[in-house]
Amino acid sequence: MNAPNSAFLSVNNIEVIYNHVILVLKGVSLSVQEGSIVALLGGNGAGKTTTLRAVSNLLKGERGDVTKGSVEYKGERVEALTPADLVKRGVVQVMEGRHCFGHLTIEENLRTGAYTRTDGKAAVEETLEKVYNYFPRLKTRRNSQAAYTSGGEQQMCAIGRALMAKPKLVLLDEPSMGLAPLIVEEVFEIVKDLNTKERVSFLLAEQNTMVALRYADFGYIMENGRIVMEGAAKDLATNEDVKEFYLGLSGEGRKSFRDIKHYRRRKRWLS
Amino acid sequence: MGFFIETMLGGLMTGMLYSLVALGFVLIFKASGVFNFAQGAMVLVAALAMARFSEWSNAALGGDSLFLANVIGIIGAGIVMFAVAWTVERFVLRKLVNQEGATLLMVTLGIAYVLEGLGQTFFGSEIYSINVGMPKDPVIMFEGLIEGGVMINKEDFIAALLAAVLVGGLTVFFQKTSVGRALRAVADDHQAAQSVGIPLNKTWVIVWCVAGLVALVAGIIWGSKMGVQFSLVTVALRALPVVILGGLTSVPGAIVGGLIIGVGEKLSEVYLGPYVGGGIEIWFAYVMALIVLLFRPQGLFGEKIINRV
Amino acid sequence: MIYRENGQFKTSYLADQQIFTIAQDKWFVLGLIAFAAIGVPFLADEYLFRAVLIPFLVLALAALGVNLLVGYCGQITLGAGAFMAIGAYAAYNFMVRVDGMPLVLAMLLGGVAAAGFGILFGIPSLRVRGLYLAVATLAAQFLCDWAFLRIGWFTNNSASGSVSVAKLEAFGWVINTPVEKYLFCLIFVVVFALLAKNMTRASIGRQWMAIRDMDVAAEVIGIRPMYAKLSAFAVSSFFIGVAGALWGFVHLGSWEPAAFSVDRSFQLLFMVIIGGMGSIMGSFFGAAFIVILPIFLNQFLPFLGGLVGVTVSTAGISHAEFIIFGSLIIFFLIVEPHGLARLWSIAKQKLRLWPFPH
Amino acid sequence: MTNASNAAPAAAQGGRKFGDVILDLQNISLRFGGVKALTDISFNIREHEVRAIIGPNGAGKSSMLNVINGVYHPQEGKIMFRGQERKKMEPHMAAKQGIARTFQNIALFKGMSVLDNIMTGRNLRMKCNLFQQALWIGAARNEEIAHREKVEEIVDFLEIQHIRKTAVGALPYGLQKRVDLGRALAMEPEILLLDEPMAGMNVEEKQDMCRFILDISDQFGTTIVLIEHDMGVVMDISDRVVVLDYGKKIGDGTPDEVRNNQDVINAYLGSGH
Amino acid sequence: PAAHAQAAEQYFPILVYRTGAYAANGNPWANGYVDYLKLVNAKGGINGVKVSFEECETGYATDRGVECYERLKGKGATVFQPLSTGITFALTEKAPVDKIPLITAGYGRSESQDGSVFTWNFPLLGTYWVAADVAIQHIGKAYGGVDNLKGKKIALVYHDSPFGKEPIPLLQERAKMHGFDLQLLPVAHPGVEQKATWLQIRRDRPDHVLLWGWGVMNSTSLKEAQATGYPRDKMLGVWWAGAEPDVKDVGAGAKGYSALTLQHGAEPNSKVVKDILAMVHDKGQGTGPKDEVGSVLYMRGLISAMLGVEGVAAAQERYGKGKVMTGEQVRWGLENLNLDQDKLDGMGFAGVMRPVQTSCTDHMGASWVRVHTWDGNKWEFSSDWYQADDKVLRPMVLDAASKYAAEKNIQRRTAEQCAQ
Ligand SMILES: Nc1ncnc2c1ncn2[C@@H]1O[C@H](COP(=O)(O)OP(=O)(O)OP(=O)(O)O)[C@@H](O)[C@H]1O
Numbered sequence A: 001m002n003a004p005n006s007a008f009l010s011v012n013n014i015e016v017i018y019n020h021v022i023l024v025l026k027g028v029s030l031s032v033q034e035g036s037i038v039a040l041l042g043g044n045g046a047g048k049t050t051t052l053r054a055v056s057n058l059l060k061g062e063r064g065d066v067t068k069g070s071v072e073y074k075g076e077r078v079e080a081l082t083p084a085d086l087v088k089r090g091v092v093q094v095m096e097g098r099h100c101f102g103h104l105t106i107e108e109n110l111r112t113g114a115y116t117r118t119d120g121k122a123a124v125e126e127t128l129e130k131v132y133n134y135f136p137r138l139k140t141r142r143n144s145q146a147a148y149t150s151g152g153e154q155q156m157c158a159i160g161r162a163l164m165a166k167p168k169l170v171l172l173d174e175p176s177m178g179l180a181p182l183i184v185e186e187v188f189e190i191v192k193d194l195n196t197k198e199r200v201s202f203l204l205a206e207q208n209t210m211v212a213l214r215y216a217d218f219g220y221i222m223e224n225g226r227i228v229m230e231g232a233a234k235d236l237a238t239n240e241d242v243k244e245f246y247l248g249l250s251g252e253g254r255k256s257f258r259d260i261k262h263y264r265r266r267k268r269w270l271s
Numbered sequence B: 001m002g003f004f005i006e007t008m009l010g011g012l013m014t015g016m017l018y019s020l021v022a023l024g025f026v027l028i029f030k031a032s033g034v035f036n037f038a039q040g041a042m043v044l045v046a047a048l049a050m051a052r053f054s055e056w057s058n059a060a061l062g063g064d065s066l067f068l069a070n071v072i073g074i075i076g077a078g079i080v081m082f083a084v085a086w087t088v089e090r091f092v093l094r095k096l097v098n099q100e101g102a103t104l105l106m107v108t109l110g111i112a113y114v115l116e117g118l119g120q121t122f123f124g125s126e127i128y129s130i131n132v133g134m135p136k137d138p139v140i141m142f143e144g145l146i147e148g149g150v151m152i153n154k155e156d157f158i159a160a161l162l163a164a165v166l167v168g169g170l171t172v173f174f175q176k177t178s179v180g181r182a183l184r185a186v187a188d189d190h191q192a193a194q195s196v197g198i199p200l201n202k203t204w205v206i207v208w209c210v211a212g213l214v215a216l217v218a219g220i221i222w223g224s225k226m227g228v229q230f231s232l233v234t235v236a237l238r239a240l241p242v243v244i245l246g247g248l249t250s251v252p253g254a255i256v257g258g259l260i261i262g263v264g265e266k267l268s269e270v271y272l273g274p275y276v277g278g279g280i281e282i283w284f285a286y287v288m289a290l291i292v293l294l295f296r297p298q299g300l301f302g303e304k305i306i307n308r309v
Numbered sequence C: 001m002i003y004r005e006n007g008q009f010k011t012s013y014l015a016d017q018q019i020f021t022i023a024q025d026k027w028f029v030l031g032l033i034a035f036a037a038i039g040v041p042f043l044a045d046e047y048l049f050r051a052v053l054i055p056f057l058v059l060a061l062a063a064l065g066v067n068l069l070v071g072y073c074g075q076i077t078l079g080a081g082a083f084m085a086i087g088a089y090a091a092y093n094f095m096v097r098v099d100g101m102p103l104v105l106a107m108l109l110g111g112v113a114a115a116g117f118g119i120l121f122g123i124p125s126l127r128v129r130g131l132y133l134a135v136a137t138l139a140a141q142f143l144c145d146w147a148f149l150r151i152g153w154f155t156n157n158s159a160s161g162s163v164s165v166a167k168l169e170a171f172g173w174v175i176n177t178p179v180e181k182y183l184f185c186l187i188f189v190v191v192f193a194l195l196a197k198n199m200t201r202a203s204i205g206r207q208w209m210a211i212r213d214m215d216v217a218a219e220v221i222g223i224r225p226m227y228a229k230l231s232a233f234a235v236s237s238f239f240i241g242v243a244g245a246l247w248g249f250v251h252l253g254s255w256e257p258a259a260f261s262v263d264r265s266f267q268l269l270f271m272v273i274i275g276g277m278g279s280i281m282g283s284f285f286g287a288a289f290i291v292i293l294p295i296f297l298n299q300f301l302p303f304l305g306g307l308v309g310v311t312v313s314t315a316g317i318s319h320a321e322f323i324i325f326g327s328l329i330i331f332f333l334i335v336e337p338h339g340l341a342r343l344w345s346i347a348k349q350k351l352r353l354w355p356f357p358h
Numbered sequence D: 001m002t003n004a005s006n007a008a009p010a011a012a013q014g015g016r017k018f019g020d021v022i023l024d025l026q027n028i029s030l031r032f033g034g035v036k037a038l039t040d041i042s043f044n045i046r047e048h049e050v051r052a053i054i055g056p057n058g059a060g061k062s063s064m065l066n067v068i069n070g071v072y073h074p075q076e077g078k079i080m081f082r083g084q085e086r087k088k089m090e091p092h093m094a095a096k097q098g099i100a101r102t103f104q105n106i107a108l109f110k111g112m113s114v115l116d117n118i119m120t121g122r123n124l125r126m127k128c129n130l131f132q133q134a135l136w137i138g139a140a141r142n143e144e145i146a147h148r149e150k151v152e153e154i155v156d157f158l159e160i161q162h163i164r165k166t167a168v169g170a171l172p173y174g175l176q177k178r179v180d181l182g183r184a185l186a187m188e189p190e191i192l193l194l195d196e197p198m199a200g201m202n203v204e205e206k207q208d209m210c211r212f213i214l215d216i217s218d219q220f221g222t223t224i225v226l227i228e229h230d231m232g233v234v235m236d237i238s239d240r241v242v243v244l245d246y247g248k249k250i251g252d253g254t255p256d257e258v259r260n261n262q263d264v265i266n267a268y269l270g271s272g273h
Numbered sequence E: 001p002a003a004h005a006q007a008a009e010q011y012f013p014i015l016v017y018r019t020g021a022y023a024a025n026g027n028p029w030a031n032g033y034v035d036y037l038k039l040v041n042a043k044g045g046i047n048g049v050k051v052s053f054e055e056c057e058t059g060y061a062t063d064r065g066v067e068c069y070e071r072l073k074g075k076g077a078t079v080f081q082p083l084s085t086g087i088t089f090a091l092t093e094k095a096p097v098d099k100i101p102l103i104t105a106g107y108g109r110s111e112s113q114d115g116s117v118f119t120w121n122f123p124l125l126g127t128y129w130v131a132a133d134v135a136i137q138h139i140g141k142a143y144g145g146v147d148n149l150k151g152k153k154i155a156l157v158y159h160d161s162p163f164g165k166e167p168i169p170l171l172q173e174r175a176k177m178h179g180f181d182l183q184l185l186p187v188a189h190p191g192v193e194q195k196a197t198w199l200q201i202r203r204d205r206p207d208h209v210l211l212w213g214w215g216v217m218n219s220t221s222l223k224e225a226q227a228t229g230y231p232r233d234k235m236l237g238v239w240w241a242g243a244e245p246d247v248k249d250v251g252a253g254a255k256g257y258s259a260l261t262l263q264h265g266a267e268p269n270s271k272v273v274k275d276i277l278a279m280v281h282d283k284g285q286g287t288g289p290k291d292e293v294g295s296v297l298y299m300r301g302l303i304s305a306m307l308g309v310e311g312v313a314a315a316q317e318r319y320g321k322g323k324v325m326t327g328e329q330v331r332w333g334l335e336n337l338n339l340d341q342d343k344l345d346g347m348g349f350a351g352v353m354r355p356v357q358t359s360c361t362d363h364m365g366a367s368w369v370r371v372h373t374w375d376g377n378k379w380e381f382s383s384d385w386y387q388a389d390d391k392v393l394r395p396m397v398l399d400a401a402s403k404y405a406a407e408k409n410i411q412r413r414t415a416e417q418c419a420q
């Protein structure tokens, strides 16, 4: 193993270009310590998804390329590995937008998640049970084709499918999207649970900053393809700017969405 | 009556052979979502390789053991098909992960050209023959039951049997194993399949290999029936209605589709053809498939086309 | 830096909706058309006209038609050859059966006939999609192949099934020489390309594209799938039918059903995919690629062989042609899965940014 | 977009005015094979209100919207539109009646630019026929420009001017949602159905989105049906909320009523709220 | 084999197909053609004028053929041999404009025999109507004369294309004359699927089957005949269905099958073949494999080339020996061809061919046909010489040619024009 404290995953100054012309990441560096939960925050189009794709090597399919920098996992350069190799090494991504196998049933979807595992049928069954325990809703829909399940069910399926691989590092892209509040809490509880019990590390891109910072150990904030701020989750959560822009809290606490509108609107009119 | 049965049987046997080619399409489509227009070219190359390797080995060894020559031919052709699969994955498919169906379809057309060119360059463009010792003359059966008896063509019969066994075996393999599930996953979404750790590269090599071997069997059977030459590629065009009638994603569909098309084709040509001037079987097969599609847009056994917002 | 759009501001929506929003593009294309109409007749020889330019133009027109359907409306078809045949035979029948039928009108009517059948064969598209539809359109192809071979009426009872046309004359202009034939085709192509461009930038074009990209959503915002799909079939078949008439009348002069066989259908589809689906320009790129490349290879390879001192046999050349042609298709698709037209626009984008990358 | 295009009265600040019931759903049941997506659900929607539908995942919210705009046909139940029973209809007919929607799994036309995507929303209002369009003659051109102006207004309104000509496929998720909304707006609908318009957005972006929704409601008087999982948003901007669970209705009323409904708390909100 | 036309060379373009569905048959034809031209050069050229030649691959496709024609015509071609009925149809429209004659030995439009309408077409040695006519004579002979064909049933299994359809009018005419039944059974290109066809034959049991195929269709027919038990000795093929590639891989299964010949069969022992082996192949300049020399299609190509060369030679008689001829001059030569037996024997065609003499009105020159039969290993002649019955043929040719002339607004050439 590595020296203590040396990064489990480290992304060093990477640059990503889509389609040979669209430069999206302009030198992003971050690291994830073993057994930690790291949140990647930022607005739409900041490049969170792209960063995760760069780590899991799923960029190729989007015609993107890492043109500069390096990605190291457990001290090994992984840019040349296939996504499948990475999964074998324990790095699994939950893709944004669900990407369930529509023609497969929920259960089949989950089982494909265990594709790389070699620890026997029984162990897989065990994990499957565990996933069903996490998401009882999936159990009731286990025999439906994934395409015919609801958005949230698909999201659960995608997360469950990743867990089926018994990963060491999970790249979670917007896990809370489309999930009911209770389930969102649940998902993060699961994350915490896996993190503490099985020392699974998480890198999660998330819009729901409030929850993300609550559960994360460390956070990065991205804007426009660059990391603009980083720090322990606790510090970020109390930072004034973060509070205003990402948590929607200003001095006097949370503003009603209805009121913000008028305030903003007026501001715009004035300018 | 006897004649009707003969026509039916003829159709069934031809249909079985169509199934064999259709199976190649289905396998690759299932495993990668690629509609492989190079299947015909693969049949040609496999048959050419088989015919030429056995011819050359005969010449080189000076022997005239049919068996030995055929074994060498099959091994040689098998190696060629493996090489094809590996090359296709390494230099083509790998670079086109996650692209649209039309692009992939087009690329297989490119592959078809390359294979046709290479195949003819290496193996020549004359007519060659494959002789695996199939009997050529017909036998008359059930003479006691039906007047005039029913003529059965032994060669066709054996070929159909062989095809049936192969298709049956593959059906079981793909329906019942976890590999089969992985393949369906790949066909659904390349990227997601990668993300759960299905190694696309290996999967594709394997599937194209299997498709290559299926092409080899088809090539041997068709080749020994009608000689090994360029027109073998057109066999693919006859198998297309089979594929869509059975459903692009269904191995059993390939069989049933083959039988239906085979019988339908022959009956229509024999009974309807004379009234309209003949030569109708090819379009009849397509029209039949089209009519089925109007009722079941995914073919008889295909996976339901998902259409949801 | 030759390619720059900075400083070109549009001050009205009309200006923004021009076919070419960048002046360089506009002048380039206008210049190209002018050159094609005025320059080429002086420069090209008979061989170029007859064997390269005329087939290129006609097939580009057909590919344009296919592109409207496949590229814009997303309905893959392998029956384009059949619609060319319908166009050609219908025009032929109008010519021989109606006294004094003007040539251009006959061709357009050929297109109309093709459009009619296009609608008919488009009906399955309301239920059947994607590859299933592609294969189903082969039914049209084989049915037409058969009908034109077998039903004597279509060929005016010519014994061999081969038909030919007499003199070509339009508006008092006798189209005889290769140059005249070329110009005749060029006029058709330019006019039709303009029509196609107009449709694709108007509401009908957006309806087609919406159906292509996501038909359920299209329906939800009020697009009638039936109208959109069938109109695409009709317009596309009309284009293809007219191209078919040109192919028969102007290029071949005499033809048999094999001229519009399933190979032709495939060829047209190749053109569209290689050139770029959903791109008018792409149809031309595709046609150029598919028509000219084999001819070029056929002549270039012996020359190349001559350079290194090997004589390549005819068979060798054809095989090499197959291999190189196939490899190039693969190569271009790997470089840019969306076709040559997209490659072209990326190249332009790079030029625009040059010398500063990104 | 100006007020003139829609004769709705500008709602006075604070004192929002609801009209009559515009859409009344009565005893709707919808099944897919064995799956009961909706069971005997009744509720109504009034003119000019913001009506939220909430509920756990798989409760049937999206299915409800699909029923309203004709994508799904319920096995049982009646839909009254402006007091008249609506017959079984295809989605494009619902669109013609003025029902527009956005989608949970974004359903934009990937190959088209943002402008073109929004222009498709104008389709129902464009009258020139194919020949006029092909020839690009006066009428067609004028029509195109007139509608283009409308669309530009929407683009301005949603503040997406800078991505006008980008292909939507390459846009980040949040902007795609905004374009989706723009396309629906372009239809100038009477009822706008929004399926999780704010999923995958951070607070700031949600605030923007809320602002758009409220402005639409205020300026054009559009009736809005909203599905959303962010309770903060729902409680703040909706006028009435209906709660579904396992295909059944378990609550209906003002945000406050719903918030305090025990069934709703158990099934959906949890005690945290 | 590409050699560019130079001033002092007579340039022969060669349209071939060495790949694709018909390659197996196209290859030997092309090899024979080229070898003969090489032989001509080895012997010193046409009255001293060397021959140059160039191949162009058509793949049996009409548009590729047209492209080849346009390309090679620009290089000084003076005679074309398209080797495909489809291409012939297309070029028939172009030849008069470009003033290049077309030789279609044994194929092409049957009515183009009428040289006063089809000025530029030369279906030398025979047309499909000749073949059809002789086929009926030959079948009739088996029953003791064509008049005994009454009530018999003859099935025509044909390639569904202009090539396959050409004989139908004549066969129908003959059927009317003799009262036999003609059953038409088309086979779609390329002809690998014939099960239904042969099932029908098995059901209807025609007394004879006429096979009008090309390429792989022929061997498939024979295999299906074997598979359905139809006697091969009741099958008669046209001269494009009677060569080695058609029967070789059927082997013994084709035993007893007969086919018409365009005068010649396989002629490995003829003098011209020996000359080629000695002067071309033994010098290492052979075009194809050596054991193919003298096979049926090789001979067809060889004779086709010879006819073209003789056309040039005949033109030189009039326009100047040792000169390069133009297309128009070659046309005259072809129209005034007179290959008598002595001349043929001198060129090494003894036993291979009978005399050919063309005229303004007859562009065919001869209609001699023999039948040969496959004995399991090789083709053996099995009949006497036949000739098409002019009483049947002539009116049909005139009729069809006149119709064409009317359609195209062509004036028949008058006697004076012919004499020029
Ligand atoms: N396949 C692609 N081709 C071209 N550009 C792309 C592609 N995918 C993303 N982009 C661009 O890259 C930028 C970053 O996108 P990315 O998806 O990484 O953002 P994000 O932070 O995940 O946003 P969101 O929160 O909306 O998901 C965006 O501007 C987007 O337009």
Ligand SMILES: Nc1ncnc2c1ncn2[C@@H]1O[C@H](COP(=O)(O)OP(=O)(O)OP(=O)(O)O)[C@@H](O)[C@H]1O
Pocket: A141, A144, A148, A149, A150, A151, A152, A153, A178, B308, D032, D035, D036, D037, D055, D056, D057, D058, D059, D060, D061, D062, D063, D064, D104
């Ligand atoms: N076309 C269909 N075929 C089969 N089942 C379907 C179909 N559409 C929806 N369902 C089922 O109906 C139930 C309700 O789905 P719906 O999409 O309406 O849920 P939802 O309330 O929108 O949930 P979410 O918040 O997760 O999006 C789900 O269990 C889903 O699997």
Ligand SMILES: [Mg+2]
Pocket: A048, A049, A050, A096, A173, D173
């Ligand atoms: Mg993202």
Ligand SMILES: [Mg+2]
Pocket: A150, A151, A152, D061, D062, D063, D104, D195
């Ligand atoms: Mg939903």
